[in-house]
Amino acid sequence: MAKAKGTPKNMLIAQSGGPSSAINASITGAIARGMASTKIRNVLGAVNGMQGFLDRKIINISDQMKTSEDFDLLIHTPAHALRSSRYKIPKEGKEIYGKITEILKDYDIGYFFYNGGNDSMDTVNKLADFLREAGEDITAVGIPKTIDNDLELTDHTPGFGSAARYVATSAAEVYLDTCVYPAPAVTILEVMGRNAGWLTAAAALARDTGLPAPHLIYLPEVDFDPDNFIVEVTRLVEKERHILVAVSEGIHTADGNYLADTGAAVDMFGHKTLGGAATELEKLIKEKVKIDGIKTRAIQLSTLQRAAAHCASSVDLAESYQCGYRAVEAAVNGKTDIMITIARISDVPYVVRYDEGKLDDIANKEKKVPAGWITKGGTDVSEEMLTYLRPLVTGETSELLKNGLPRFFQFDLEKTVMPWEVK
């Protein structure tokens, strides 16, 4: 069916990468703006990211979100409501981009949005390039998301603040738990972050509650020195008796070996046991720290830290929503090959503006913690880091509870639509 110039088009949104508790706030903003736009007919969603899109697993979101409560609930629902995928488009992806374009045209999609991290931005970047070269009137815009906070050009990423709030809160709480017995005790909190230590650094905010914890913070940006670790733990336990150590999952020694991979443990089936960095440090303390009666406990925050919508930062949810909302505004105004970014104007009072970054400058890059923000020989973070982090975790979550438990919005992901149903 041929359309006149200016005829409304469909928009499609998909999600990719690892979960966060704010990723659905971003699509909520995009969906809301899309449903209100005269340039957009239907808001479509692909299930399981690009992988599902290629299988034409496409639902009509405009048909599934009816009440304002649906929108409120979606904002507070953790993990990809549209599901995710680990699918990476092959380097020589011309054929794939051709297939993507074919499906986009089949469904009369004029605006394509991908909500994810570095890899996802690479996909949008390549797709936008392809569409432009092919002369297609389809825009492709990225919406940032990652608890790792490692995207370039943006002050911080949607999802980071909520995970940071959970990490800081949990660090404070488990430190208090660590202190209750007279025996000397070390708790090691393992935080996500393979290459970038932003989220682990957020544990330092626990000190804002008036506690002295964490006492040691290890980020993957600095080579980990086991001997120095033993010296520091011994010194601090002798001085403070109860200490908390925050550690990134990705810490590694100078030779590049990840701590999490060094465990030679083999289970009853002969499989190598993946201990995790904290478990390795626990073993190291048990072996090397000679303090009578010392108790050591490793805690992996695991997927709890990225799914804990009940501890989300309302600042983060609001910003995540805005990134989705503004991506749609930009796209209907003809922008393509960009990602919405957040620029910080002021720390106190906390003020940001939204901007647009070229995907070429974002895709496949990783923003790490600056060396100057890591202090005390790689065992702590600077005041600049705390000033940077503080506004991101603020704001109580206004959860929508029922009998004390959360409520979620869920799409009917089986209810896929055919192209002619959305023409």
Place this chain on the structure above:
Amino acid sequence: MAKAKGTPKNMLIAQSGGPSSAINASITGAIARGMASTKIRNVLGAVNGMQGFLDRKIINISDQMKTSEDFDLLIHTPAHALRSSRYKIPKEGKEIYGKITEILKDYDIGYFFYNGGNDSMDTVNKLADFLREAGEDITAVGIPKTIDNDLELTDHTPGFGSAARYVATSAAEVYLDTCVYPAPAVTILEVMGRNAGWLTAAAALARDTGLPAPHLIYLPEVDFDPDNFIVEVTRLVEKERHILVAVSEGIHTADGNYLADTGAAVDMFGHKTLGGAATELEKLIKEKVKIDGIKTRAIQLSTLQRAAAHCASSVDLAESYQCGYRAVEAAVNGKTDIMITIARISDVPYVVRYDEGKLDDIANKEKKVPAGWITKGGTDVSEEMLTYLRPLVTGETSELLKNGLPRFFQFDLEKTVMPWEVK
């Protein structure tokens, strides 16, 4: 200094056993009632339970809590504000009870309160017996506390509801995280409870959020059958693709071996690795479940579940406060050798009354989940269980936040007092 009959006496409170996020609500209630009573002069606290008491580590709480905000903050501070101990009074403890009595008299204490679980109630019981036999005019009253919910005579225990709320909330959240990728996936959530499965059962409340998780629930009250586990996981993953398993740390096979102890893994120093029950189940699935591409993840809720004041149940905090408050009321009215209990009058609307239980009937006993409340061959819990659990997790926590992070009350535990300072 001799006192006339009716002269106010000091009261002393101490805490013992494992932490919870509501234990300080109980001492807040006791302190508030004590400070308001004309029969009580000073509210004293022993640091590190009976162990610290025997070392005369006694602080004057009346001097340290000044504002209503102090009381509000203490209610919301997790883990023992007065610290705990693992000290158990020896069976033949006459000598110890003599020493305790001597310190009680030295500090002119007329009312002794111990806030803890089964072991702590045994201590109070023996002390109360000793005091009565010795003709001392000192009462000893127990204030219940345990996230395990395993105390007899009380419908449930202070601290349980908050931990249950955290477990149910986290179960729902990590299940959503489990679902995001197309690959089949199993998440195994390990919950505290060595002999009683109450807290693990609370994961079933995640279904009240509209989710199908958890799919399997294993309590220590039922012998664990590894073969049946493999059959059930295989069946459910083939049917549902993504599943959540909730498991008590204390599950064991019919021969009495704890799953958590069966790991033959040895680390790089030749130490046995304590895997935890969930980690053992993860290994079992990796070895025995033959489903292509299946991903398995074990998550230990560790001390997070008992320290998560940010996810406390306000019903639990209010009840915990009441138990402390009423313990003091009972004591000043001459009651001794009792523990405050909660009796449930009605599920919907939820109504309780507070009562007193004889310590002889509580000490050293463990209330387990009734067999009739465990269903589906030991893989689920009944509707009676859900009806029992629901009111306990209700109520949003009214945290006292500063910049999005919790605030805590902390005693100056070093500021101990001598007997003549509180005469």
